[in-house]
Amino acid sequence: MRDPITVRILLFASLAERARTRVVEARVPPGMPVGGVWGHLPDPVTEGRPPPDGVRWAVNGQWAAPGVALADGDEVAVLTPVSGG
Amino acid sequence: MTTRVLTAGPLDAGAVLQAVRDPAHGATTLFVGTTRIEGDGGDAVVALAYDAYGPMAESVVAVLVDEVATRFGARLAVAHRVGEVPAGEASIAVAASAPHRAEAFAACRFAVDALKRDLPVWKQEIRADGTRRWRDGVAPAIPSAP
Numbered sequence: 617m618r619d620p621i622t623v624r625i626l627l628f629a630s631l632a633e634r635a636r637t638r639v640v641e642a643r644v645p646p647g648m649p650v651g652g653v654w655g656h657l658p659d660p661v662t663e664g665r666p667p668p669d670g671v672r673w674a675v676n677g678q679w680a681a682p683g684v685a686l687a688d689g690d691e692v693a694v695l696t697p698v699s700g701g
Numbered sequence: 702m703t704t705r706v707l708t709a710g711p712l713d714a715g716a717v718l719q720a721v722r723d724p725a726h727g728a729t730t731l732f733v734g735t736t737r738i739e740g741d742g743g744d745a746v747v748a749l750a751y752d753a754y755g756p757m758a759e760s761v762v763a764v765l766v767d768e769v770a771t772r773f774g775a776r777l778a779v780a781h782r783v784g785e786v787p788a789g790e791a792s793i794a795v796a797a798s799a800p801h802r803a804e805a806f807a808a809c810r811f812a813v814d815a816l817k818r819d820l821p822v823w824k825q826e827i828r829a830d831g832t833r834r835w836r837d838g839v840a841p842a843i844p845s846a847p
Binding site for chain 1 (some may be wrong): 734751752753754756757760781792793814815817818819820821822823824825835836837838
């Protein structure tokens with residue numbers, strides 16, 4: 617069994633507020649799908665539920681499908697539906 | 702486009718216009734979105750606070766600049782304010798220039814619609830009674846991988 621990898625999870629807006637932090641570091645299985653980081657977030661963020669509708673993911677600043685495999689050192693952003701402008 | 706997208710201070714719409722100046726372009730459109738008072742009494746929204754994923758906002762706009770150039774032959778500049786924005790002040794400015802007005806109008810509208818859908822920015826309502834609430838965003842048409 618391969619060693620876990622480390623990823624940085626970036627949170628914004630309501631998710632950061634609930635987590636009381638904007639960055640969560642997590643040790644996860646190598647090759648874990650991007651969407652799997654949801655399960656490594658603090659309970660106040662997930663509330664034991666799956667990601668809310670409309671959440672999108674980015675890896676190292678680029679949009680990513682939830683099934684993309686993660687590598688050591690990746691930076692994953694969890695992006696709730698945006699409301700700029 | 703050379704200006705940075707996100708700025709913490711008041712927006713300079715003139716600088717956004719300047720960024721799309723082109724002697725071959727005869728039409729320039731400018732969209733300015735301002736925060737507005739909603740409701741009344743203690744529930745009245747008196748300001749908005751914006752959070753953003755800065756590096757990705759810059760890359761989203763860079764992609765959009767290229768797309769607008771390809772689709773409309775237009776130049777594009779975008780500025781979005783972050784932090785607290787009192788009602789009545791500008792939160793976003795978008796300028797597009799093109800050889801003719803049809804393309805300039807179309808490019809600006811296309812860009813504003815794309816930014817509302819894709820720019821990683823979130824707004825929080827600040828009410829007169831001091832309470833705050835994150836405003837729900839619009840779920841994208843393609844939720845996982847644009």
